Amino acid sequence: MGRKREFDEEKALDAAMQVFWKKGYHATSLTDLTTNMELQRPSIYSAFGDKEKLFEAALRNYTKLHISNIRSKLQYNKSVKDTIRLFFEDLVEEKCQGNQNKGCFCINTMVELAPHDEKFEILTREHQMYLSVIFQEMIQNGIQSGEFHRDLDAKALAQTLVVSLIGITVLMKSRPERSFIDNAIISTLSLLK
């Protein structure tokens, strides 16, 4: 019964994600959203609730995509260390180029909203923890296979990688010299041995 929805909810959410990712929560207006989602206001409100609900949905959409993206980039091939190195180098490469310096939506939200809203404090924290677990598993594989020393602290090193990842992602927003980032990557990866 009733009329059929004319818009693709998933596409609309992706568009919302892009806008919030680029501009953040407060700098994004409903007008920005209607323009980019190609939807009228009532459609947005009926499908996603208010601005904050939409933001949360967009962020959850992002973290899900982000995790699967990272998982595929970290597919085990030969050396764990080389895989991680390539991951970091790719990060620098893609963020330097076309990608207009949006950084990581989750990190942006950690800075903008986590201190003011427990919901986002938890959401962003759990995402980072999840990332550290992925790194930890990789490092453990490296230990098992003999690539790394037996007495390496996989958990601690994985958490260090996450801290480094955040630092690099944030610092790149100020477009520092390439070598600044490269040096940080080299030093950090030298911990894996």
Next chain:
Amino acid sequence: MGRKREFDEEKALDAAMQVFWKKGYHATSLTDLTTNMELQRPSIYSAFGDKEKLFEAALRNYTKLHISNIRSKLQYNKSVKDTIRLFFEDLVEEKCQGNQNKGCFCINTMVELAPHDEKFEILTREHQMYLSVIFQEMIQNGIQSGEFHRDLDAKALAQTLVVSLIGITVLMKSRPERSFIDNAIISTLSLLK
């Protein structure tokens, strides 16, 4: 000639700095500013220009204070490594407590404004570069005194410390387990040897 200014410009700027530091640029309204600066709108506009000018003045005020703050915390005493360790541990301690998770004003701005305004891209980048130079000088001292290996890359390690500092400062906004941060500090400092 004319009436004397009744307010302390420096105090007003400090108050503005606190508000922008806590809430960021977009989430801070002129009403927030008049309340916290205890000034009427026309007084703010005549003394500092518009909202963006005031923000820039507040940020410059912050970076100046921040540098002198860090310089005093990094006063050389005995071991360079211990001094740096203490610096990072203090950071965790103070940000965990009373300080209501504001993080670093400069880093917050790097995330919120640097990608959208070249003026802030430059300002925040230069601040981070300045910090790395301070670390670099310390590490060079450590090499000179024999505390560190002769072949340590002081510049690269200093830049790594800055990346780590940023990562930790940002991650703490999501209030992760204390050990997460502690592990990152221990690992990163293990590069100084």
Next chain:
DNA sequence: TAAATTTCATACTAATCAGTATGAAATTTC
């Protein structure tokens, strides 16, 4: 003391904000 000048407080502006009421268009169920 009088004129000149600056600060400050009130009250305002036009624009934009998030969110919604209303009714027409479209589709389904009966």
Next chain:
DNA sequence: GAAATTTCATACTGATTAGTATGAAATTTA
């Protein structure tokens, strides 16, 4: 095909936004 139901577009709401015009209060120069 008629009634019921849902979506969509237009146009609106009251609140809040950044920024300012105006005049009174206060101080200085002459």
